[in-house]
Amino acid sequence: MPEATGYEPLNALKPVADGLWLVDGPAIRFMGLPFSTRATVVRLANGDLWVHSPTRLTDSLRLEVQALGPVRHLIAPNWIHYAHIADWQAAWPEATVWAAPGVAERAAKKGLTLPIDHDLQWDTADAPWDGQIDQMIVRGSKTHREAVFFHRASNTLILTDLIEAFETEKLPVWMRPIVWLAGIDDSDGKMPPDMRWTFRDKVALAEDVERMIDWAPERIILAHGRWYRANGVAELERAFRKLLQPRLWDRALGDMKARKSRAAGGDRNA
Numbered sequence: 001m002p003e004a005t006g007y008e009p010l011n012a013l014k015p016v017a018d019g020l021w022l023v024d025g026p027a028i029r030f031m032g033l034p035f036s037t038r039a040t041v042v043r044l045a046n047g048d049l050w051v052h053s054p055t056r057l058t059d060s061l062r063l064e065v066q067a068l069g070p071v072r073h074l075i076a077p078n079w080i081h082y083a084h085i086a087d088w089q090a091a092w093p094e095a096t097v098w099a100a101p102g103v104a105e106r107a108a109k110k111g112l113t114l115p116i117d118h119d120l121q122w123d124t125a126d127a128p129w130d131g132q133i134d135q136m137i138v139r140g141s142k143t144h145r146e147a148v149f150f151h152r153a154s155n156t157l158i159l160t161d162l163i164e165a166f167e168t169e170k171l172p173v174w175m176r177p178i179v180w181l182a183g184i185d186d187s188d189g190k191m192p193p194d195m196r197w198t199f200r201d202k203v204a205l206a207e208d209v210e211r212m213i214d215w216a217p218e219r220i221i222l223a224h225g226r227w228y229r230a231n232g233v234a235e236l237e238r239a240f241r242k243l244l245q246p247r248l249w250d251r252a253l254g255d256m257k258a259r260k261s262r263a264a265g266g267d268r269n270a
Contacts, residue, residue, distance in 0.1 A: 003026035003027055004026075004027070005024065005026065005027050005034075005036035005037075005170065006036070006167065006169070006170025006171075007024035007036055007038075007170070008024070009024075010024050010025060010026055011023065011024075011025060011026070011055070011056060011058045011060065011061045012024075012060070012061065012064065013041065013061070013064045013065065013068070016154065016156065016219070016221070017153075017154035017155075017156065017219075018153065018154065019042060019043040019044075019151075019153060019154065020040070020041070020042055020043075020151060020153075020154045020156060021040070021041040021068075022038055022039065022040050022041070022221055022227070023038065023039040023040075023041065023055050023061065024036065024037070024038055024055075025037035025038065025039060025055025025056050026055075026056055028083070030080070033175055033178065034171075034172065034175070035224050036166075036170070036224055036225060037055045037056075037223060037224070038053070038055065038221065038222065038223050038224070038227070039051060039052060039053050039054050039055040040052040040053065040158050040221050041065065041068070042129075042132075042133065042151055043068060043069055044072075044128070044129055044132055045132060047069045047070070048069065048070060048071075048072035048073065048128070049065065049068055049069050049070060049071045049072060049073070050072070050073040050075065050128075050129060050133070051065075051071055051073065051074050051088065052075045052077060052149065052158055052160075053075065053076070053077055053081045053160055053223055054074060054084045054085060054087075054088045055084055056084055056087075057084060057087045057088055057091060062091055070092065070094070071088065071091075071092040071095045072092075072094065072095055072096060072128070073095065073096055073098060073128060073129070074088050074092075074095050074096070074097045074098065075098050075099075075120075075147070075149075076097065076098070076099040076100060076103045076114070076116070077100055077120075077146055077147045077148075077149075077160045078100050078102070078103070078144060078145065078146040078147065078160050078161060079100065079101075079102035079103055079105075079106040079143075079144070080106065080161070081160050081161075081223065082099070082103050082106070082107055082112075082114060085097055085114055085115075086112070086114060086115065089115055096117045096118065096128075097114065097115055097116050097117045097118070098116075098117065098118050098119070098120050098126065099114070099116045099118075099119060099120065100119075100120050100137055100145055100146060100147045101119065101137065101145040102143075102145055103116065104116055120135065120137060120147045121135070121137075122136065122137045122139075123136045123137070124136075131152075132151070132152060132153065133149050133150065133151050133152065134149065134150040134152065134215060135147055135148065135149045135150070136148060136208060136211065138162065138205065138208045138209075139204035139205065139207075139208055140199040140200065140201040140202065140203075140204040140205030140208070141195075141198040141199040141200070141201075141205075142198070142200075143198040144161070144195050144198050144199070146159075146160055146161060146162055148160075148162065148208075148212060150212070150215045150217060154219075155216070155217055155218040155219065155232075156217060156218065156219050156220070156232075157212060157215060157217035157219070157220045157221070157232055157236075158220075158221050159220060159221065159222055159223070160222075160223045161191075161192070161195060161223060161224070162191055162195075163189050163190060163191060163220070163222055163235075163239045164184040164189055164190070164191070164222065164224045164225055165184065165185070165186045165189025165222060165224075165225035165226045165227075165228075166179045166184055166185050166186060166189075166224065166225040166226075167185075167186045167225060167226050168180070168185050168186065184225075186225060186226050188238070188239075189222075189225060189226070189235075189239060190239040190240070191239070191240075202243060205243060206240075206243050206244060206247055209236065209240045209243060209244065210244070210247075212236055213233055213236050213237065216232075216233055217232035217233065217236075218230065218232050219232050220232045220235055220236070
């Protein structure tokens with residue numbers, strides 16, 4: 001399978017902000033489709049490296065990463081992003097592996113035993129990066145439980161699959177209609193429909209999306225397709241607009257009722 005993704009150079013560190021890099025990895029097959037891949041590397045205040053959704057580890061990438069500092073934390077952020085964790089831990093045996101719910105079970109079904117050290121916490125940052133990277137596991141689905149992260153220093157939200165934004169000109173021609181029909185092309189990147197259908201608790205999902213909006217990210221790094229270099233809040237509001245619109249409408253109605261109540265109270269006191 002061709003590994004080109006349109007995000008070359010692959011398997012190389014690319015600076016995003018101070019203490020923040022991404023790595024565009026080769027394409028992988030998922031449900032028969034070639035998906036571009038992307039890892040995110042954060043250097044913590046003590047110099048340790050935190051690696052989100054590690055991509056394929058090549059010799060040249062290993063040397064580049066070693067030059068940044070010691071890899072101490074490897075993050076498997078959801079049940080389908082763990083493929084290269086073992087290779088990275090073999091290269092850095094002192095690294096701790098952190099995993100979202102469902103990762104170990106999914107890997108076992110694929111015949112893999114992952115060296116998971118800790119489960120990621122649901123609604124607060126784990127101790128090694130507390131105060132530097134905020135986190136939560138997004139609620140609402142019993143199938144897709146994804147940990148999302150906000151790197152405070154660079155004002156960057158790090159997602160995996162909750163938004164996919166494939167640039168169709170970078171895709172094989174035969175794949176483009178599939179991406180258009182799924183609504184995950186870059187013209188309007190969003191959650192893929194098969195994942196969206198697993199989120200039965202839309203209230204919990206909306207609350208967690210609003211928490212991400214409250215973090216006020218400047219940029220959003222995605223695992224697949226184009227990532228958002230600016231206007232992070234606007235991109236979240238656009239990608240989840242159908243989920244958020246009823247809540248915005250309910251709040252608007254509530255504000256109207258509150259104003260009317262205050263006005264009526266003022267008339268009675270006049």
